Amino acid sequence: METILVLAHADETGSALTRASLETVTAGLELAARLSAPLTIGIVAADATAAANALSTTGARLLAVSGEAFAQARYASDAAACEALCRAAKATIVLAPGTSRFTRVAASVAHRLGGFIDTHITALAGTETIEASRWFYRQRVEAVLNREARPWFLLLDAGTHAAFAAEPATAQVEQVAVQLPEIRTTVSGFRAPTEDQQTIRPDAKMLLVAGAGWTKKQPDGQIHAAEASELILGFLHATSSSLGSSKSLVDQGGEGNFVLPFLTHLNQIGQTGATPRHAKGLSTCCHGEEPHVVGWRFIADRRAISLDPNCGWTRGKADVVYIADAFPVIAKVNALLEAKKA
Numbered sequence: 535m536e537t538i539l540v541l542a543h544a545d546e547t548g549s550a551l552t553r554a555s556l557e558t559v560t561a562g563l564e565l566a567a568r569l570s571a572p573l574t575i576g577i578v579a580a581d582a583t584a585a586a587n588a589l590s591t592t593g594a595r596l597l598a599v600s601g602e603a604f605a606q607a608r609y610a611s612d613a614a615a616c617e618a619l620c621r622a623a624k625a626t627i628v629l630a631p632g633t634s635r636f637t638r639v640a641a642s643v644a645h646r647l648g649g650f651i652d653t654h655i656t657a658l659a660g661t662e663t664i665e666a667s668r669w670f671y672r673q674r675v676e677a678v679l680n681r682e683a684r685p686w687f688l689l690l691d692a693g694t695h696a697a698f699a700a701e702p703a704t705a706q707v708e709q710v711a712v713q714l715p716e717i718r719t720t721v722s723g724f725r726a727p728t729e730d731q732q733t734i735r736p737d738a739k740m741l742l743v744a745g746a747g748w749t750k751k752q753p754d755g756q757i758h759a760a761e762a763s764e765l766i767l768g769f770l771h772a773t774s775s776s777l778g779s780s781k782s783l784v785d786q787g788g789e790g791n792f793v794l795p796f797l798t799h800l801n802q803i804g805q806t807g808a809t810p811r812h813a814k815g816l817s818t819c820c821h822g823e824e825p826h827v828v829g830w831r832f833i834a835d836r837r838a839i840s841l842d843p844n845c846g847w848t849r850g851k852a853d854v855v856y857i858a859d860a861f862p863v864i865a866k867v868n869a870l871l872e873a874k875k876a
């Protein structure tokens with residue numbers, strides 16, 4: 535019989551679990567129920583009490599590695615913590631969130647335990663065996679993996695499961711002792727870009743995509759780049775959406791043309807860009823060509839604003855297309871959002 539371990543870690547508060555960790559808890563509960571296998575949840579946090587209490591209704595065995603050394607992400611301490619939790623749980627299947635914190639250490643922990651790891655898992659199925667799905671070739675080919683090797687580590691992509699949520703209650707947690715190696719890295723703090731600089735937000739409910747149309751000549755024969763910047767940033771500010779771009783728009787810089795200053799190739803969505811997961815997406819001033827739209831595969835509700843009634847979006851690629859000028863539409867939406875906030 536399999537023994538399933540979910541590895542979870544706290545967010546920057548040091549006590550609450552990250553959303554991706556709570557999604558992995560859901561995946562663990564579903565898998566354990568399907569396989570009729572015991573479930574253990576291992577928590578890495580400065581103080582695991584609140585996180586454990588939030589998981590009390592899962593019925594899982596709760597293990598924790600806690601203390602100041604585990605308040606911050608750091609390779610040596612995180613790898614030691616995960617290794618200790620895996621050994622304590624005697625896990626054959628280890629599910630972990632594909633966060634930067636755990637992605638950094640999971641492969642080495644699997645190696646230390648003589649196990650095997652697969653990453654970017656999006657779904658788990660099977661009742662007799664475990665069938666783990668992941669996408670290849672820019673999300674075009676879906677593979678279902680099955681392995682004999684144990685322990686088998688599976689890193690789950692964020693946004694693929696509902697986050698576990700329940701009323702907290704006092705939980706019994708078993709503290710796991712960790713033999714820390716010599717620590718050479720001291721975490722002195724975080725430096726993060728300000729809200730308006732950081733436009734890529736994987737956890738946002740909505741994706742706003744800007745296409746090259748924002749920097750093209752408009753019906754009055756002029757380019758309205760400053761206004762375009764203001765409208766896009768205004769929308770992001772009001773909604774905390776993530777910002778995506780078409781390739782054409784970010785490529786313009788290389789051709790010496792005007793580019794919106796807050797966009798880089800990291801914002802690019804599509805075949806040669808990113809394939810993010812958001813509940814909703816709004817494309818603006820973008821044609822909706824196939825190499826771009828392939829990056830929208832995991833956007834649940836797709837809408838587009840384009841001047842062109844024959845654009846790619848109108849050919850069945852978006853759920854709703856507004857044939858309209860995005861400048862006045864976004865200006866109006868921003869005004870409504872501001873009024874709602876006030």
Ligand SMILES: Cc1cc2nc3c(=O)[nH]c(=O)nc-3n(C[C@H](O)[C@H](O)[C@H](O)COP(=O)(O)OP(=O)(O)OC[C@H]3O[C@@H](n4cnc5c(N)ncnc54)[C@H](O)[C@@H]3O)c2cc1C
Pocket residue numbers: 744745746747748750752779780781782783802803804805806807808818819820821822823824825826829839840841842845858859860861
């Ligand atoms: C191998 C390969 C890989 C590629 N990979 C990618 C990729 O990963 N991502 C990607 O995006 N592209 C990719 N492309 C390019 C892709 O095919 C398109 O060229 C690109 O997506 C077009 O970008 P766009 O729609 O922003 O620009 P355009 O095609 O210039 O379209 C601009 C649109 O804006 C509209 N518009 C203008 N003004 C307004 C206004 N005021 N209001 C509303 N609408 C307005 C116009 O009607 C037009 O439809 C790839 C191409 C190839 C060959």
